[in-house]
Amino acid sequence: MEVRSPGISLIYRLELANSVTTFAKVASLVGVAGGDINAVDVIRVSKDVVVRDVTVTVESREHGKRISDMLNSEPGIHVVAVSDRTFLVHLGGKLEVTPKIQVKNRDDLSRVYTPHVARVCEAIHEDPSKAYQLTIKRNTVAVVSDGTAVLGLGDIGPHAAMPVMEGKAMLFKQFAGIDAFPICLDTKDTDEIVRIVKSIAPAFGGINLEDIGSPRCFEIEERLREELDIPVFHDDQHGTAVVLLAGLLNATKLVGKRLQDCKVVIVGIGAAGVACTKMLLAAGVKNILGVTLDGVLHRNQTYDNATWNWYAENTNPHNVTGTLDEAIDGADIFIGVSGPGVLKVEHLKKMANDPIVFAMANPTPEIKPEEAAPYVRVMATGRSDYPNQINNVLCFPGMFKGALKARARTINEEMKLAAAYAIASVIKEEELTEDYIIPSVFNQAVVKQVSDAVAKAAYDTGVARREVIHTDNY
Ligand SMILES: NC(=O)C1=CN([C@@H]2O[C@H](COP(=O)(O)OP(=O)(O)OC[C@H]3O[C@@H](n4cnc5c(N)ncnc54)[C@H](O)[C@@H]3O)[C@@H](O)[C@H]2O)C=CC1
Ligand SMILES: CC(=O)C(=O)O
Ligand SMILES: [Mg+2]
Helix, strand or coil, X not given: CCCCCCXXXXXXXXXXXXXXXXXXXXXXXXXXXXXXXXXXXXXXXXXXXXXXXXXXXXXXXXXXXXHHHHHHCCCCEEEEXXXXXXXXXXXXXXXXXXXXXXXXXXXXXXXXXXXXXXXXXXXXXXXHHHHHHHCHHHHEEEEEECCCXXXXXXXXXXXXXXXXXXXXXXXXXXXXXXXEEEEECCXXXXXHHHHHHHHXXXXXXXXXXXXXXXXXXXXXXXXXXXXXXXXXXXXXXXXXXXXXXXXXXXXXXXXXXCHHHCEEEEECCCHHHHHHHHHHHHCCCCEEEEEEXXXXXXXXXXXXXXXXXXXXXXXXXXXXXXXXHHHCCCCCEEEECCCCCCCCHXXXXXXXXXXXXXXXXXXXXXXXHHHHHHHCCEEEECCCCCCCECCHXXXXXXXXXXXXXXXXXXXXXXXXXXXXXXXXXXXXXXXXXXXXXXXXXXXXHHHHHHHHHHHHHHHHCCCCCCCCCCHHHC
């Protein structure tokens, strides 16, 4: 397995005194310190000094700081500033609202705004379904979070959640042409979240719930699904489950096992873990074991968490007890949706032949692919810098594109299964390899096939509200 270290890209702005040092000296110092110079720009030249921006890949923030301190201590080198290229990408946020038409004169003004806009308002008042034709509703999704389960970072709050939600909104637009608004709520109260989302729903054709901690996420989604007539989709549950199933369909095909016959161990029985389990049960898998921080969920115990009681009743057919150490014995498939470092090499050695490991915690997986490589047949993570990225971004753009296209009132099981099979089918049987069980996010066939399959499933199951699909409009 080819593994690349992602590294951190830093830009060092250096003032170099001409009489004392040279850029060659800088390059040598950075190289010896383990930095990898990727680019050099001259910012300013004078008789005495040259100011250069030197872009360096470093292993960690600490490594970057050591290089900065080392350069600063050298005669003739002054580190003016250090910027992290990732932070630069986020400067001022990643999104803006752009009007589709320009207001060039009073006539335009009177049409897009008062007085003539009033006629459009009245038309919608008379027939609310016209909101789909005359407002942004038909192609707009709210990405709603309360910041309580952001990636694997936990409850970091609504302000800190914004970069992720802006990122999701960017992906909606880039991959599916859907306009999405990041909305981070400063409340963890279930009733209040339901009330707020219902109140903002008129502007949107769908609601993508994101990074809301479990078990509250289950009730929030369930109530919103019942009370709203637009699709409500908790991405961390269903997006993840759809992509997981797609990956497993291909991985099991590759290793020559029937998914239904596999023993599957899932660690992290939160939003993603519960939904992945339900998806696998729906796909016919019988032997699933769920592992929490307290061990394997089993029927001899009653849990405070209602979902875990359901889980214990519906999984673990042999009523295994203990920890991951016991659960992993003879497992064909490991699914990690928990946190970093949960899976050890010792666990891998106990798995059945041709182990399949999906270590999906973000940003740091349950085991590093380079550590697992000698012991697994198929390895996948949630990250974009390793092969086999099992990430819900393969699902949500196409899922909503299909649902909006059909003007579906909900997203049902059939639409999710259709999406999973569509993602899996992007890779032809003869193309399948250990490092290619799931298509790239950048493969344009993904959104097309997913959205077509989802829209078809919406029509087949009677939840579509649009009579004819005019694909050109989207
Ligand atoms: N690759 C992907 O597409 C996705 C990855 N994820 C990742 O999965 C993880 C969980 O996400 P959510 O389910 O949304 O969060 P969540 O907060 O709903 O659930 C996480 C669960 O994992 C448990 N957990 C944490 N450490 C554990 C350990 N060492 N052993 C057993 N259980 C442990 C927690 O107690 C909690 O029940 C995160 O790291 C997230 O980034 C989530 C959604 C999509
Ligand atoms: C990918 C994603 O949604 C997560 O890690 O939470
Ligand atoms: Mg998420």
